[in-house]
Amino acid sequence: MPVDYILTTCPYCGTGCNFFLQVADGRAVGVVPCKTDETSAGSLCIKGYNAHAFVNHSDRLTHPMIREGDQLSKATWEEALQRIASEMKRISDEHGPDAIMVLASAKCTNEENYLIQKVARAAIGTNNVDHCARLCHASTVAGLLQSFGSGAMTNTIPEFENADCILVTGSNTLEAHPLIGTRILKARDKGAKVIVVDPRDTPLSRVATISMRQESGSDVAWINGMINIIISEKLHDEEFIAARTTGFDELREIVKNYTPERVKSLTGIPEDDLVSAAKMYASADKAMIAYAMGITQHSNGTNLVRALANLAMVTGNVGRESTGVNPLRGQCNVQGACDAGALPNLYPGYQSVEDAETRSKFEHAWNRKLSEKKGMALTNAFDKALTGEVKAMLIFGENPMMSDPDIGHVERAISKLEFMAVIDIFPTETVKLADVVLPAACYAEKNGTFTATDRAVRAVRKAVDPPGDARPDWQIACDLGRLLAGDGFDFASPEQVLAEMAAVAPIYGGIDYERIEEEMVRWPCPSKDHPGTKVLHTESFKIGKGVFAPIEHTPPAEETSDEYPLILTTGRNLFQFHTGTMTRRSAKLQREAAGPYVEINTEDARRLGIIDDASVRITSRRGTITLAARVTQWIRPGTIFIPFHYAEAAANRLTNNALDPTAQIPEYKVCAARLEKA
Amino acid sequence: MLRIGVFVCHCGHNIASAVDVDEVVEFARKLPGVVYAGQNLYSCSQEGLGSIKKSIEDNDLNRVVVAACTPRTHEPLFRRACEQAGINKYLFEFVNIREHCSWIHAKEPEAATGKAKKLVAMGVAKASLLEPQEEGESAVIPRAVVIGAGISGLAAAASLLDQGIETHIIESKNCVGGLLREVAVIGPEDIDSRNLINSLEKRLTSSPKAHLHLNSRVKEVKGFVGNFEVTIAKGDEDITVQAGAIIVATGTREFQPAGEYGFDEYPAVITQLELERRLAKSDFAASRMAIINCAGSRQPGREYCSRVCCNASLKNALRILDKNPDAQVTILHRDIMSCGAAAEELYRRASERGVRFVRYGLEKRPQVHAKENGVVLEAFDETLDETIDLDLDLLILATPLVPPEDSVETGKHLKVPRDKYGFFLEAHVKLRPVEFATDGVFVCGSARWPVSARECIWQGQAAAAKASIPISEGKVRIEAITAEVDPDRCAACGNCVLACPYEAIEIVEHLDTMAAKVNEAQCKGCGTCVAACHNDAIQQKGFSSRQLGAMIDALIRTATEGTQ
Amino acid sequence: MRLAFEERGADYLLAIKEAHGQAAPVLLRKGDDAGTMRFDVPYQMTMILTNISRFIKEGRIAVVARRCDERAIAELVKRDLLNHDNLVVIGLACSEEQIRECRCTDPCPSSADIGHCAAPAKEDQAASSIQSMPLPDRLDYWIDQFRKCNKCFGCTLNCPVCFCDDCLLEEKTFTPEKGIPPGLAFHLIRAVHLADKCVECGECERSCPSDIPLLALRKMVNQDMKRMFNYTSGDPERRSPLLTTLEGDPMEDDGDAC
């Protein structure tokens, strides 16, 4: 047929919208929203509408390349795969398998992530596998596992629409998860109260019922402050607390010190607003919390997540429809990559690598002896590369030269590596430093599944052929697996891969292609006759009782000084996505937000003599970038914001790689900086 | 890299008396892209232009903004200066702070200065987005059309023919000569008007290149400089003439003062032209006469001085005395405008020969009363401060000249403006006399203002000289304000095709799709298509949406951020 | 719906069918398995048709079209953006529910091949209630609505009569806001662009993730077009009054300031 409409899943944020790729003459030429899709309901965001644009871009990698001196030269698949396999074997033989770090990708399918972690664990023999969830929601996974026993969104996207109150913090929802943001708007239009807590006035905060701008890094204070108000106003759910939780008394003791006055001094939030917000949240019948990087990307990220869990449990807002604690995952398959075990401490389905019983289950399934040692986090791997403990990296579809904090540090670390292979669709900043480059197929060119932020497993369908010699990552992983290990990688299709994953990961136990083809299933789904799960923790928590965690406010790792008087925070804008690899190659998206900029408050700008669009230089303790000023009243005075999409002025040259001790997530959201006219 | 120079003009006191030029210069200096800001006493003077040129070179400017008077008159001058200094003339932007600011806010210097800053900010904003343009050229049809065969039209036609230019003359009457045909002699030198008309007519009839269309009217005019198409209605027949230039010499007519001073009521009350007619006859017999000057002019509704009447009254008074030395002639006047030595001599002679001059005012206008075989005129003499009664055989009203009835039509055909009395408005009285703002269309004689026959001839010749410039050059430049399509943006919806008043746009194939295309020679640069286009695929050079958008932004910015 | 191929001699049929549990647009050729056809989901067929027609240079396409599609097609044919000779229109009568959703006053296709014509809606409650607000309240209302806009361009991309590939609203010339929401001008410019072509299919409102009542705005402007120029979009005979001279369309003087 000359024109086809292929139903598939959006490759951008984790909302998991389905749409039709319009294919004509073998090319992806457009996007049509799917009116009957439960998630998107016939709408999309601007990125979704442009999801076809980068697919045909002339920059696509079309053939394998091997480094010869300063140059990457065209090679055959045979040569390139052999080269990777032999280097991996050599380094494993010389330094042990733990000298190799494998990075999986939140842009790859569940099947591919499963295979990539299997390459690391079963073929190379190391648990050193991680992916960019480390940089976004590692603290969520850690925090919610501890509080609730499950590190995922407790509820689902459509439920937002029916909530009575929605507390959004650290999430610029309308820009970063547009179709979740608009669900919140629908709830608002139906009368729900919306509370937004963010150092920036986001598009959502402008239509919110209450908008509070806290100082970056002061979140524990206002959360504890709200809990304190709720308890002292007797708005807490005693029944729920007694029946379903432990540790309430310790929490009560701790939060007592967080009076509205003290919270104001720590956060800058006016007392009245805090009290109103607390009452509003606590007195709603169904109150949801949504959060994202503004909570997780802190050196106390895990604690912050647990503080939000405290808030939800205190009011009994867990385990029912339109309640819960809802981390909004930012990549099309970051949820799935975690589910599939692309984490150094967890096998597929969140099963600990340190648990002997689990390990033996996997050893049996994979027919291999597996490492007992917990692997290395992505954020630690670059430190270890500098010290020489890590010698090689195998990177699937990640771009640490843009995405990781303190890029200067990453660059130095990569230069120390003996070998780095990168599999990607575009010549990213990281690809340029690789020893071997393999061209991958993008989402439109392969079959598979993505798991959305609300645990919905959604089909990705092949619409067009990959360009040139590019191949899907699952085939590449299988090829590498076979070369390194021989058996265990003979999959003819992603369908077979998911079948194996379902067999070892109970939360996926009942999920297969036949079901995915026709219905939307959310894990946990332990068996074929299980309908999947919308709301988690309905009867009891995964770990039995929910655990209150008494958390104290701690200042961020880096504070302002005379030399660096401003707080720098980073994030997304609507039109670009992450390191810009795809969106900056989509003409319309690029036109909307073409170049790097820093948001600075009108008052600060006046004081510094900076006008809109003026070129400014920003310096942190780690680096300097030059970019355009965007003077706005939408950001707190004293705080500046840089979207991290732009390689020419990469925000992560400036950010701090201070890590959360539990989750090893870097503190992207706070560092000290100086701004001056360029 | 933008390097804008801003030059603010004092225009002597014209601007500087209301606008604080120093302040505007200081303000301009801080605008984005401005590297130089200066001021001139008279920017348009040799000295002013020289200093602008020098600044362009010294400061390596690539955009020039002059804040002075109106682009309608002075833009060519400054554009030329830019060209001489090596900048494409389309990189020049004019800001009008005189007509649009200092002159109309003369009593509010502070507000005028604030507004001047806004206007300068807008001009600079537009200038930063100006682009160099190439002008197109178009051929000129070596033929001229003169509308009107009065003395001005005849003089213009004769002059064109002298230069060997084929000329069509369109006359609505059945003979040439126009209003002058009704006047026997032309004062103050007493020239025989018939001889004058005949000699000019002879120059036409003797030339094979002259085509005189009598009993004809202009029916339609299409086209533009160098390429007009004039349709002439001659009886039942339509003739189409292609021409490179058009001269408007439609002349004037005498105002008929219905109801004033007993006109239409008493047969003894006549107009000056009627007097001319009677004087031309041998049986002229009246002996007691008065002439009222400014009858129907210099009064509310017709405020202007008709310029030719005073001399005509003096001349006719003397002619009456020549015929009947005993005649009593009184001239009632408000001021006698007899400029020049010859006319002043006329006045002296009239006084010497007993013509009585009575000055009247509008407050106490002369009254006319009935009388057998004449009228009684009761007039208040301002000089004597008393009322006098005059028994008259004839009362002559010196009424003003007014535009012919069809001047409205003529104006519409040619798209040229008329003033509030209906006379044609030239582009600028001093800088572009006898030219209309519309290129290729010229005006002469009393069509533009009541003038004497002598001036008619001068102006006819001047218009002919101007009209011959494009014809002898053989080509005209098309100002680079035409519309342009970005075929990659164009959706080929045809909005512009439909909107264009000139049918200058068509949809053509572009790569594998369709797009609009502007025929540049047909495009007149109105920009109607631009407003019809939904996605800015069509832009007018020099008036792009980005440029105008930047002007709006600048206006908003100066309003919110102040003009300090 | 084989009547497209057999009776009306089409080479292709554009319709909606059931696929993967969803209603999906599909282009069929004679003999293809249509599966289960769906007529209950209001996809904007004209928009899909226009996109398809760029790639199908030969052959006639049959399209399942509602009344608003017919009118949208008329607008496009007038502008030579679609060739009527290459189209076969199969009329689909709207259900009562859809008429209610669109507050549609003209729901019945010229030939109702599928379904039965239901009664048109009387008036748009949303539009009239907005119209009845005093100006300051109305402005507040719209500002609150437009603040929800997250510039997905769904209203333009899914619009059957929005035919530009590059949209003016993507430029900063008239809508200088960086980021979202775009300002008031964004919506006003769209309103004027659609004034002489909107067929009130309601797709802008349906595809708006933020539920901005865009159809109500369109209807209000269309009423003005009717009042001022006696013009209704979708009339195959009449060109836009905004592009023609006054001779073509003398203005009704409705006593306004202008």
Added chain:
Amino acid sequence: MSEFNPNILAFCCNWCSYAGADLAGVNRLQMPPNVNVVRVMCSASVKPEYVFKAISQGIDGVLVLGCHIGDCHYLTGNHRTAKRIPLTAKILEKVGIDPRRVQLDWVSAAEGEKFQQVVTQFVDDIRSLGPNPMKEVRF
């Protein structure tokens, strides 16, 4: 809060109304200093987009002036203006902006006095309407 001083944008066509404005200047006809003229070749080139942009960003009023119908230097250019601009004002009314903030009038090259009158009247109108509410709106 100081006295309301409207910030007004006017589009004048080159041939008639700009010349009329010039004539008003030549005749020293005094008028309020709130109107800032942008010269365009024909009033028909005034995109409704300019008006919407200006009003959305807080300009208090937009005045569009062209040649009288029948006198357009570009034949029938201003016929489009005669329809476009009133529609533009109507659309503004739909979203709650007073349509009197956008006015269209015809001023010939000879009508310096009319230019003065139109400007004075428009400034008065805008003064009575008060500041454009969009000035206070932060989207």
